[in-house]
Amino acid sequence: MASFQNGDEEAFNQIVARFKDPLVNFVYRFLGNYDDCVDVVQETFVRVFRKRDRYQPIAKFSTWIYTIAGNLAKTELRRRSIRNWVSLSQLRAVPGQDIDIPDDRYSPEKGAESALKEEIIQKALLAIPRKYREVVVLRDIQELSYEEISKITGLSLGTVKSRINRGRTQLQVLLKDIYNV
Amino acid sequence: MTDNDRGKTSEGGEEDKSRRLLGGLKRITAPPDFEHRLRKRLAEKQGRFFGAFGRTPALVPLRIPVYAASVVAILGAAVLAYYALLRTGVSPSEFTSPQQKVEAPFFGDSLKIQEERDATEREDQPATIENRSSRIHPRGEKAPTIALPKESKRVVPSDEFRALGGRQLDAAAKSAEPQSGVILNKEADTAGTKKDTLKSEDEAEKKPSENQQ
Numbered sequence: 001m002a003s004f005q006n007g008d009e010e011a012f013n014q015i016v017a018r019f020k021d022p023l024v025n026f027v028y029r030f031l032g033n034y035d036d037c038v039d040v041v042q043e044t045f046v047r048v049f050r051k052r053d054r055y056q057p058i059a060k061f062s063t064w065i066y067t068i069a070g071n072l073a074k075t076e077l078r079r080r081s082i083r084n085w086v087s088l089s090q091l092r093a094v095p096g097q098d099i100d101i102p103d104d105r106y107s108p109e110k111g112a113e114s115a116l117k118e119e120i121i122q123k124a125l126l127a128i129p130r131k132y133r134e135v136v137v138l139r140d141i142q143e144l145s146y147e148e149i150s151k152i153t154g155l156s157l158g159t160v161k162s163r164i165n166r167g168r169t170q171l172q173v174l175l176k177d178i179y180n181v
Numbered sequence: 182m183t184d185n186d187r188g189k190t191s192e193g194g195e196e197d198k199s200r201r202l203l204g205g206l207k208r209i210t211a212p213p214d215f216e217h218r219l220r221k222r223l224a225e226k227q228g229r230f231f232g233a234f235g236r237t238p239a240l241v242p243l244r245i246p247v248y249a250a251s252v253v254a255i256l257g258a259a260v261l262a263y264y265a266l267l268r269t270g271v272s273p274s275e276f277t278s279p280q281q282k283v284e285a286p287f288f289g290d291s292l293k294i295q296e297e298r299d300a301t302e303r304e305d306q307p308a309t310i311e312n313r314s315s316r317i318h319p320r321g322e323k324a325p326t327i328a329l330p331k332e333s334k335r336v337v338p339s340d341e342f343r344a345l346g347g348r349q350l351d352a353a354a355k356s357a358e359p360q361s362g363v364i365l366n367k368e369a370d371t372a373g374t375k376k377d378t379l380k381s382e383d384e385a386e387k388k389p390s391e392n393q394q
Binding site for chain 1: 196219222
């Protein structure tokens with residue numbers, strides 16, 4: 001990042017190569033729409049490029065870029081008024097994946113490792129409130145530490161932990177069939 | 182095992198389950214053309230920001246040229262001002278020294294004079310009822326009029342007039358205005374003396390000219 005701030009364009013390319021996939025994964029789990037997710041991540045890198053002078057090395061670069069991506073994702077959610085339920089068109093947004101409609105006859109034994117299971121989990125993630133979803137994704141999917149999540153979200157450590165617990169509890173209720181496997 | 186330990190283990194169990202479930206999700210990756218689209222997007226934004234300058238300052242922050250330009254402008258203005266002062270022959274230290282003292286105009290005397298004039302004008306004005314009323318009623322309202330007693334003329338009874346006779350009355354009337362007559366006489370006297378002095382001067386001028394001839 002320091003070399004990028006000094007004008008090394010190759011350093012920016014390295015940053016993009018390193019962070020594009022983790023950011024796409026994080027934003028997709030948060031938004032639930034692939035096209036929107038790619039757009040948000042691209043905008044994140046544009047912001048990083050334009051505001052590179054504002055970055056101070058006292059903070060971790062990953063924390064800074066996750067903060068930008070998270071804020072843009074929240075703005076996107078507000079702008080498009082995405083509600084907690086997911087429509088079928090949004091679920092179809094992941095390219096190369098055919099989605100079957102889950103029904104009540106679904107049993108976790110039949111397809112625990114299938115794509116359907118992933119979609120159910122994603123649906124459950126989008127069903128929980130936004131404030132819990134963000135921290136749960138950062139903790140359980142992106143595998144960041146509590147301190148990093150605290151810096152990214154701007155919340156205290158205690159608030160982060162309690163939100164993670166509440167989010168997990170809500171997920172457990174939504175995914176009780178899978179949880180009980 | 183205490184309740185606290187049970188809580189921790191149950192929390193740890195939930196965490197493990199949640200991590201296993203969510204961590205086992207397929208990793209979503211960026212599309213292959215992500216970087217190409219990003220470059221395109223950056224180029225568009227840069228063109229929007231720096232199009233007016235006609236260059237691609239991809240790696241030069243905008244702040245640096247702006248600060249540099251402002252510093253150069255300030256220094257240039259200072260140098261120009263310095264040389265302009267040198268040309269006029271006035272050094273900057275002289276220019277700032279308080280040699281050229283400009284006395285502030287003192288209006289004290291003129292104000293006093295004006296006040297005295299105003300006071301005399303007020304005194305000269307006759308203190309008539311109309312003037313007072315105009316002061317009290319400045320908006321053109323009709324002032325209340327006060328009927329003053331007219332100057333009483335001396336009414337001479339007809340019997341007395343006859344006894345005295347018309348000539349005696351005229352003489353009495355003439356004797357009643359002695360001052361104006363005196364003044365007139367004085368003016369006439371001074372006019373006469375002026376005429377005499379003019380005549381004597383003319384004669385004095387004529388005499389040397391005759392002597393010269």
